[in-house]
Amino acid sequence: METVAVLGSTGSIGTQTLDIIRHYPDKFRVELLYAKRASDLLLEQVKEFKPSVVITEDKPSTQWLKELPSTTQHFLGLEGFEYSLQKLELNKVVNAIGGIFGIAPSFVVLKKTHSLLLLANKETIIAAGDFLNPFWERIIPLDSEHNALFQLLKNLKTDQEVEKIVLTASGGPFRSLPKEELKKVSPQRALKHPRWKMGKKITVDSATLMNKGFEVIEAHYLFKIPYERIEVLIHPESIIHGMVQTIDGNLFALMSPTDMRFPIHYALFYPLREKTYLKPLDLTEVGKLTFEKPDWEKFECLKIAYEVGKKGFPYTAYLVGADEAAVELFLEGKINFLDIPKLIMEILNSLSQELKADLEAIESLVKQAYLKAQEIGSSYRKRY
């Protein structure tokens, strides 16, 4: 019986994680659920899984608290989370909190527990990079791409046998749209992802290809591979999630249906494999898989991410902060789609000094970039 915590339990990855856990009542025991709001959905989850602890960021109503099972304790926010970790023995912690707000909980898990961290929050890795060096053995990536690469690279010597790794990208909703029209796209349109059903932040990041850029940086740190040997390939069907080419010209690929439950399933049972209840891929139903090169001119965010990745920390931490604010401003209608890379570049350029930092300083750096981007971005309407 594995004990599990799910952070961000009411989001897309969180609910899918619980869907899998629900199918294996003999294998997993949910000890902790963590969500921003004390919502009806969270209450339902608590009633079903009866965790020892439930954490909310916002303060719940008295009524909500009254409905909790008697065996479930409630705590508030990150401090409550940290406190409750002292009493719980957790084998695996799923961090499915989206965006920069997922960074701090990751650090808490890595520093205060011995649990495996099943990490959907890529901002953690991009912001912290090499500062995570003591912890890589405990991090299993949940991103479909990195989960695929993780499985593929497990038995290859990255430094001796691997020529390059390939991250596939659906290309997002604007793959075929001319660049001049990108300026006018609405948030609603950007939120219609052709393949994956995800949270808002990551869906916009997918439309700008910043998500893929983040994944490049994430892959660099996770798999210790230089940027020159990380390739992005547009693959609209999103069936192949990652590929590894060996120096002798063999290209290994990992496929599964466009369904996050496959990588989550793998990570929950890691290091073993367990027979799944999910319907596997039928390539004759898919019919065809296609591939094209990414359009670097149209999707500037991808280029930015490679450049920032090569510069490394503290630029990477600044990138995630700036992007978080830029996407928020776009969703609020305060900047347009092409302003996103422009604003990010402006924030990055404002950071010139090399910083000495530790894990603690990273969060404040991310927040600094976030606040700066919020402020500058809010005046874009007037300036452009």
Place this chain on the structure above:
Amino acid sequence: METVAVLGSTGSIGTQTLDIIRHYPDKFRVELLYAKRASDLLLEQVKEFKPSVVITEDKPSTQWLKELPSTTQHFLGLEGFEYSLQKLELNKVVNAIGGIFGIAPSFVVLKKTHSLLLLANKETIIAAGDFLNPFWERIIPLDSEHNALFQLLKNLKTDQEVEKIVLTASGGPFRSLPKEELKKVSPQRALKHPRWKMGKKITVDSATLMNKGFEVIEAHYLFKIPYERIEVLIHPESIIHGMVQTIDGNLFALMSPTDMRFPIHYALFYPLREKTYLKPLDLTEVGKLTFEKPDWEKFECLKIAYEVGKKGFPYTAYLVGADEAAVELFLEGKINFLDIPKLIMEILNSLSQELKADLEAIESLVKQAYLKAQEIGSSYRKRY
């Protein structure tokens, strides 16, 4: 420096093997070449690679022998091969002899040496099956499909983690031809394979899909996996060579260009990987990969192979003998394309008894089926 022998050196796989060896003069030393005829090509190869021994099946002319380098000894046939193995220390023996005539040399290598056998001759495995149990550790498959599966399965527990393996098939030249027209296809047309340039026997086997059926049996023995978990998938581009689906719904695939030098390269350097001079795959050039189910009604040979595989030895040995003769008769214009499965079934049905056999008896069993099929097939014109 690895010492290598190449059996069938003037054929398609043989010349491609020497092409790779030519590029790594510091890595390999060719000690023995073996071919059917004392041809000009073989003489050229001997002059270039200066092996200690050259073997021919047929007797060479005096002139041919005179032109051999002084350091190269010539011997005749299988006996000469066996004799010369006593003096040579071979790390790797490539058996690229096509069809049933490649079986005996495989057995000699396995029984009389400690070399790794890099095996392109699938008839060896199909005919001998479980009798090869003492030798699997020394056999590296060269078939692109099995080589791919070999690489993919190396780090998976076949009995615990693998749901199924998938052999891809181009579908051959008659994939889109209606069954009623198959009766009329000429040998010339059957020899035009859409993807692979190969010897005649295997090209016709690819057109009937018997080659894929052979590969199913080969995979069964090589990877110890039941027939129910071996799938054939039509994939006309022949870029994905093999796939393995794990029980948790991950589908691992191995791709490389449609070029036998990739699997040969892997096998020659096995267990290491070496940087290749070959141009690797560019999926954006390929553009798309497509998949469809095989047409079992049209390609009876595939069905026959599964059935024979499930019955096991001695039927498998009979199958390769009968198929060898049937393909020869088809190429000679003595039977038509649809007579191939018919003749094979007739020969298989003539074998009713269960046999106790050893490695030695296998060859005579294969020959028995071959001769019987030759005789019966020769009268097809009169009978149908």
